[in-house]
Amino acid sequence: MEDIIPDKKLDIRGLHCPYTFVRSKLAIEAMNVGEVLEILLDFAEASNSIPKSMQDHGHKVLDVARINEKEWVILVRKDKD
Amino acid sequence: MEFTEEQIMRYSRHIILPEVGGKGQAKINSAKVFLIGAGGLGCPVGYFLTAAGVGKIAIVDDDNVELSNLQRQIAHNVNTIGMPKVDSVKATFNALNPDVEIVPLKLRLNCDNIMDLIKDYDVVVDGSDNFPTRYMVNDACVLLGKPLVSGAVLRFEGQVTTIIPGVGHCYRCLFEEMPPEGMVPSCQEAGVLGVLPGIIGGLQAMEVLKLIIGKGDLLKESLLLFDGLKMTFRKVKVPKNPDCPVCGKNPTITKLGEYAANYCSMVKSTPPLTTH
Ligand SMILES: [Zn+2]
Numbered sequence: 149m150e151d152i153i154p155d156k157k158l159d160i161r162g163l164h165c166p167y168t169f170v171r172s173k174l175a176i177e178a179m180n181v182g183e184v185l186e187i188l189l190d191f192a193e194a195s196n197s198i199p200k201s202m203q204d205h206g207h208k209v210l211d212v213a214r215i216n217e218k219e220w221v222i223l224v225r226k227d228k229d
Numbered sequence: 230m231e232f233t234e235e236q237i238m239r240y241s242r243h244i245i246l247p248e249v250g251g252k253g254q255a256k257i258n259s260a261k262v263f264l265i266g267a268g269g270l271g272c273p274v275g276y277f278l279t280a281a282g283v284g285k286i287a288i289v290d291d292d293n294v295e296l297s298n299l300q301r302q303i304a305h306n307v308n309t310i311g312m313p314k315v316d317s318v319k320a321t322f323n324a325l326n327p328d329v330e331i332v333p334l335k336l337r338l339n340c341d342n343i344m345d346l347i348k349d350y351d352v353v354v355d356g357s358d359n360f361p362t363r364y365m366v367n368d369a370c371v372l373l374g375k376p377l378v379s380g381a382v383l384r385f386e387g388q389v390t391t392i393i394p395g396v397g398h399c400y401r402c403l404f405e406e407m408p409p410e411g412m413v414p415s416c417q418e419a420g421v422l423g424v425l426p427g428i429i430g431g432l433q434a435m436e437v438l439k440l441i442i443g444k445g446d447l448l449k450e451s452l453l454l455f456d457g458l459k460m461t462f463r464k465v466k467v468p469k470n471p472d473c474p475v476c477g478k479n480p481t482i483t484k485l486g487e488y489a490a491n492y493c494s495m496v497k498s499t500p501p502l503t504t505h
Pocket of ligand 1: 398399400401403470473474475476
């Protein structure tokens with residue numbers, strides 16, 4: 149997935165539920181359809197729940213990668229306005 | 230609009246709903262609602278709309294708080310007995326959410342002031358306790374093209390309907406004329422189980438928020454009837470009446486106070502006819 153360049157980066161390290169998703173959702177709402185959001189987080193549960201909720205909201209999860217012991221990077225493409 | 234940190238926290242359970250989101254919450258935060266009555270219905274409607282973060286809520290009522298109100302009018306309390314109801318609810322609402330601009334109007338709505346008072350608001354909510362006001366509010370909203378969420382309660386039963394002028398029915402399509410005096414329950418007959426206005430007011434607040442965010446089905450061509458003893462909800466279709474005197478093809482009521490003069494004098498003099 150190295151070739152995907154995110155249009156926007158969001159750092160939600162230190163946040164927990166529901167703010168992890170609230171922040172991600174607000175960020176993607178402010179983007180255009182087709183653009184990619186990169187989310188950096190350290191709340192383990194959110195590495196599962198954010199991709200699931202993003203899909204439920206009609207977006208495409210491109211990648212979920214654990215980059216170290218306690219951090220994840222999620223790439224989501226906005227598919228629905 | 231940009232939310233503050235505090236707003237993101239306060240409204241997070243709204244923002245995560247697909248039907249609301251940040252965009253819907255921003256609409257709620259900039260909406261203006263005009264509430265008629267600070268009684269049984271006005272208290273829960275205003276309370277929930279304040280919690281939801283509606284930008285501006287005007288509330289009109291010319292009564293003072295009495296002990297007998299407290300069995301159902303949940304935004305007042307023992308310390309506000311004797312105070313104007315509108316000031317009592319303003320204190321309660323702002324304690325819940327200081328961001329909401331509450332405009333207390335201690336006055337009686339009448340044919341001369343209603344149009345001017347409601348004209349700058351997005352939605353009108355009727356929680357009034359008498360028929361002359363109910364008909365006047367309907368006519369004013371139809372004439373101005375204002376959405377109106379109407380509610381009523383008596384004993385164990387309540388009803389809710391949403392009037393979108395030009396789209397669905399109005400209150401007069403439903404009940405063309407005010408009931409004759411003998412048909413209206415007297416003060417001693419007009420009991421109400423305290424929780425009932427909470428249920429009906431909650432439904433009214435739900436309609437207001439859906440109107441603001443533009444999602445879901447409104448009660449715009451129907452009347453929802455609730456029976457608390459039987460614990461049933463019934464939704465009945467209400468067709469628009471083409472001969473309706475105010476919203477029909479050839480209306481006879483084109484401004485407040487001509488044909489409708491009967492309620493123009495009544496709203497000034499009559500005591501409440503039903504207990505809300
Ligand atoms: Zn009508």
